[in-house]
Amino acid sequence: MNRPMLTALLTIGLAQSLKVPIKKMQTDQWEWDTLLETGGMPSSHSAGVTALATYVALERGVSSVDFALSTVFGLIVMYDAQGIRRQTGELTIKVNEMNADLERMAGDSHAKQSEKRSVKLRERLGHQPEEVVGGALLGLITGGISYALTGRRKKKSFIF
Structure with missing residues (x-):
């Protein structure tokens, strides 16, 4: 063993x-x-x-x-x-926020596009x-x- x-x-x-x-x-x-x-x-x-x-x-x-x-x-x-994994997680938070902002701004015209990406990226990747x-x-x-x-x-x- x-x-x-x-x-x-x-x-x-x-x-x-x-x-x-x-x-x-x-x-x-x-x-x-x-x-x-x-x-x-x-x-x-x-x-x-x-x-x-x-x-x-x-x-x-x-x-x-x-x-x-x-x-x-x-x-x-x-x-x-x-370090790296935590920073990747923080970047992912920003990407998810930008995607949500884009969906709000685009309204219905963006609805079909957002169906393709309905799952949020995982934000908790690294450690404090x-x-x-x-x-x-x-x-x-x-x-x-x-x-x-x-x-x-x-x-x-x-x-x-």
Whole structure:
């Protein structure tokens, strides 16, 4: 069994599951579709990559190539989630607003054209920085717990 990968995947599932009650606290409604959506608190991507990096750090040490790889790719994922994907979501909001404005201005003459695009583009694609941090904290906890449950203790120094 590949325990680090299993830890990361289970952490992603846990983070996605936590989005439902967190969304309920924010909106006072159960929104079960958040189980399958990107965005929201906590970031499941950040949680998964941080759980992986944490487990690898505890198992192999922070000077290992495995830790370097998991950390660098994890940082790229987290940067993408709160940077590029979030900006794409903000741009999508503007596109949806422009489409709604165009439909209002065009009136009936535009009705047939708007039938082709009746579905709004998804606006929630990325994460706010606090959602990324929330996911990273969850990943630190689950990665540490998963390693502790193995009962192994690293013999050499954690740092080197």
